Amino acid sequence: MAENAPLIVTAQLPKDMQGWANRLRQEHFPPERNYLDAHVTLFHSLPPSCEGEVRECLATMAREYAPVPARLAGIMSLGGGTAIKLESDAMRRVRDEIADRFHGMLTSQDQHSPRLHVTVQNKVTSKKAKALQAELAPQVVERDFTFPGLELHAYQGGPWDHLGSFTFRGRASP
Helix, strand or coil: CCCCCCEEEEECCCHHHHHHHHHHHHHHCCHHHCCCCCCEEEEEEECHHHHHHHHHHHHHHHHHECCEEEEEEEEEECCCCEEEEEECHHHHHHHHHHHHHCCCCCCCHHHCCCCCEEEEECCCCHHHHHHHHHHHCCCCCCEEEEECEEEEEEECCCCEEEEEEEECCCCECC
8 A cells, every 4th residue: 555545434335235336337437437346435535644543443333333224215416427325324423423533634525424325427428417317216226224334445546455344243323
């Protein structure tokens, strides 16, 4: 890992949902930009100097919390792209807890709670995005699921280096 690579924290998707979202990305994401698996970003750029503390924080949460309840809620427009909309007050609380721990070190983008989603298309025309949204809307079935854990990555100018997975195995609810 490069010493100055920003850290990215994501929420893990269940395996079936991960496979489905990866297939959608492969079908609809511009191929020249599609070098990541489907993901739910919680933090885009934590300081690389905090890697040890971030690992400790995620490991503690994994020991404490049970898998986090969520809902696949439909399709979401990204303007020039399309995403799968996710809802989870519990995951927002997990994210807020991490944000509180790293307060003062967050970028302006990471200071705001994100809209939880999985991007399946990006950097396309609005017309193309709207067409895909219309195509996918009847196919996307709303359902409950749980986030099985958190993941830590290092940004490498495009591709990410996977630094660790932290599976929820506790009993507490966030």
